[in-house]
Amino acid sequence: MMKFKISNNVIRRLPRYMRHLNMMLAEGVNKASSGEIAKRMGVTASQVRQDLNCFGGFGQQGYGYNTSELRDRLAEILAMNENHTAIIIGAGNLGHALIENFHFDDCGVALTAAFDIAPGLVGTTLSGVPILRAETLESFLAETKIDIAVLSLPGKLASLTAGRLASCGVRGIWNFTNEELGEIPGVIIENVHFSDSLLALNYYLSEPREET
Amino acid sequence: MMKFKISNNVIRRLPRYMRHLNMMLAEGVNKASSGEIAKRMGVTASQVRQDLNCFGGFGQQGYGYNTSELRDRLAEILAMNENHTAIIIGAGNLGHALIENFHFDDCGVALTAAFDIAPGLVGTTLSGVPILRAETLESFLAETKIDIAVLSLPGKLASLTAGRLASCGVRGIWNFTNEELGEIPGVIIENVHFSDSLLALNYYLSEPREET
DNA sequence: TAGATTGTTAATCGATTAACAATC
DNA sequence: TAGATTGTTAATCGATTAACAATC
Numbered sequence: 001m002m003k004f005k006i007s008n009n010v011i012r013r014l015p016r017y018m019r020h021l022n023m024m025l026a027e028g029v030n031k032a033s034s035g036e037i038a039k040r041m042g043v044t045a046s047q048v049r050q051d052l053n054c055f056g057g058f059g060q061q062g063y064g065y066n067t068s069e070l071r072d073r074l075a076e077i078l079a080m081n082e083n084h085t086a087i088i089i090g091a092g093n094l095g096h097a098l099i100e101n102f103h104f105d106d107c108g109v110a111l112t113a114a115f116d117i118a119p120g121l122v123g124t125t126l127s128g129v130p131i132l133r134a135e136t137l138e139s140f141l142a143e144t145k146i147d148i149a150v151l152s153l154p155g156k157l158a159s160l161t162a163g164r165l166a167s168c169g170v171r172g173i174w175n176f177t178n179e180e181l182g183e184i185p186g187v188i189i190e191n192v193h194f195s196d197s198l199l200a201l202n203y204y205l206s207e208p209r210e211e212t
Numbered sequence: 213m214m215k216f217k218i219s220n221n222v223i224r225r226l227p228r229y230m231r232h233l234n235m236m237l238a239e240g241v242n243k244a245s246s247g248e249i250a251k252r253m254g255v256t257a258s259q260v261r262q263d264l265n266c267f268g269g270f271g272q273q274g275y276g277y278n279t280s281e282l283r284d285r286l287a288e289i290l291a292m293n294e295n296h297t298a299i300i301i302g303a304g305n306l307g308h309a310l311i312e313n314f315h316f317d318d319c320g321v322a323l324t325a326a327f328d329i330a331p332g333l334v335g336t337t338l339s340g341v342p343i344l345r346a347e348t349l350e351s352f353l354a355e356t357k358i359d360i361a362v363l364s365l366p367g368k369l370a371s372l373t374a375g376r377l378a379s380c381g382v383r384g385i386w387n388f389t390n391e392e393l394g395e396i397p398g399v400i401i402e403n404v405h406f407s408d409s410l411l412a413l414n415y416y417l418s419e420p421r422e423e424t
Numbered sequence: 425t426a427g428a429t430t431g432t433t434a435a436t437c438g439a440t441t442a443a444c445a446a447t448c
Numbered sequence: 449t450a451g452a453t454t455g456t457t458a459a460t461c462g463a464t465t466a467a468c469a470a471t472c
Contacts, residue, residue, distance in 0.1 A: 007438080007439075009438095009439070009440095010439095011412055011415055011416075012408070012412060014411070014412075014415070015405070015407060015408035015411040015412065016392075016408065018411070019390075019392060020392070023392070033452090033453065033454090034453075034454075035453080042395075044440075044441060044442090045441095045453090046440070046441050046442065046443095047439090047440065047441075049453090049454065049455070049456090050439090050440075050441090050455095050456090052455095053454090053455060053456075057454075057455060059453075059454050059455080060447090060448060060453085060454075061446070061447045061448045061452080061453055061454040061455075062447065062448040062451075062452050062453050062454070063448065063452080063453070063454085064452085064453060064454080065454090077415065078411045078414055078415050079414040079415055079417060079418035080411070080414065082414075082417075082418055084414055084417060092309075092313070093305070093308055093309035093312050093313050094306075094309040094313055096305055096309065097304075097305035097306040097308070097309045098406075100305050101304070101305050101306055102406055102407075103407075104410075106407065107407050107410045107411055107414060108414065109410065109414065147417055148410075148413065148414075148417070171417055172413050172414075172416070172417045174409070174410060174413055178231070180228075180231060180232070180235070183254075188413060188416045188417055190409055190410070190412060190413035190416075192404070192406065192409050193227070194310075194314055194404065195227060195314075195315075195318065195319050196224070196227035196228065197386070197402055197404050198316075198319045198321065198360075198386060198402070199226070199227040199230070199290045199292070199319055200223055200224055200226075200227065200402060201360065201384050201386055201400060201402035202290055202291040202292065202294075202296060202319060202320065202321065202360075202384075203223055203226070203289065203290050203291055204223075204384070204400045204402075205291060205294075205296060205359055205360070205383055205384045205400055206291035206294055219462080219463075221462095221463070221464095222463095245428090245429065245430090246429075246430075247429080256464075256465060256466090257429095257465095258464070258465050258466065258467095259463095259464065259465075261429090261430065261431070261432090262431095262432090262463090262464075262465090264431095265430090265431060265432075269430075269431060271429075271430050271431080272429080272430075272471090272472060273428080273429055273430040273431075273470070273471045273472045274427075274428050274429050274430070274471065274472040275428075275429065275430085275472065276428085276429060276430080277430090
């Protein structure tokens with residue numbers, strides 16, 4: 001279907017386009033020219049057009065892009081209509097926060113269940129999401145097709161758990177631990193390393209170190 | 213002090229070098245050649261040397277780098293020794309999770325306080341961090357030099373709060389909301405957009421779309 | 425010394441920006 | 449039609465990789 005490989009840089013920009021298109025829709029802006037999008041995002045119009053044209057000509061020469069159509073196209077590209085399913089491994093503070101505050105459905109992902117070992121948690125329900133016994137993970141995955149597992153458990157368990165998940169057919173791991181998960185064949189790993197982000201901020205705060 | 217501008221790409225790789233050097237130290241590996249680091253990280257030795265040489269010659273020809281010395285140098289570059297201070301704005305689920313589970317001190321940052329509006333929370337202490345009344349934010353900042361504010365509050369309050377913080381001298385904002393904060397002069401904004409990350413994972417899961 | 429690995433320059437590769445013909 | 453803006457090619461810029469002399 002696709003003519004060439006899309007670079008990671010482009011992919012990482014797509015959700016941001018989404019965000020701005022949604023903002024424009026909320027403002028009632030029905031036309032989105034590359035120039036207008038670029039101005040709002042602080043990038044060049046050229047880049048916007050190049051990025052979008054990786055996926056086909058969504059625009060109309062002389063007019064621009066239709067805001068809601070472009071938004072829908074991006075949603076499709078980002079697989080938001082593919083009904084991916086997810087489970088959370090580890091319903092501690094962070095897992096808890098993700099269940100209650102993060103809108104998986106806004107990304108087109110259905111959060112199906114969470115797993116934990118704490119007896120006080122297992123059997124309860126958070127925002128409609130059942131918390132199941134960690135020991136039942138394999139049997140659950142045998143019955144239910146799950147695309148994404150969210151790792152929000154202690155780092156020491158991350159690698160082991162990733163392996164268990166992969167062998168049960170989970171294809172994507174959203175890793176919130178600070179662990180480096182090695183490559184797992186057939187599994188896409190997306191890391192959210194808080195500390196990497198904070199350290200980058202830390203670095204930029206210590207600038208400017210330019211000569212005086 | 214610094215000869216030229218370091219590219220963002222390089223900066224974003226530094227925390228990962230850190231992580232691997234710490235792993236090597238934990239394994240008792242005292243010598244870290246660019247080749248060894250590269251192999252562990254799945255990058256080229258050339259890139260490792262180029263990255264490190266942005267900051268000076270830390271290595272010894274014919275030997276390599278001393279693991280712990282290199283780690284210490286990176287820590288310094290990432291401003292981990294500058295005693296940056298941070299506060300958390302919003303002690304809900306996510307703020308809570310950050311206070312209890314994220315080790316600010318591992319990044320060389322001191323988490324000083326959290327702010328919230330919930331009467332049940334204000335006045336309590338979480339993992340030694342006092343939760344203060346949001347209304348006292350300005351007076352607190354007038355008395356205490358704070359470098360970083362963590363935004364873990366409802367998105368609708370993000371922009372407004374960012375402005376308040378900036379006008380009180382906060383120089384860095386670690387934004388966990390899904391909001392697009394515009395540029396604020398003199399303030400570094402580091403975004404942790406969960407949904408951008410999940411959507412990228414979603415995209416890669418829907419691949420391969422190559423022609424058949 | 426010989427071997428190894430850095431620091432650094434040169435070559436390649438890829439990503440961004442600019443330009444403009446196509447066309448709505 | 450005239451004006452505007454895309455889609456796309458070409459030019460530029462920057463980042464990565466390769467090569468190798470310096471040197472421990």
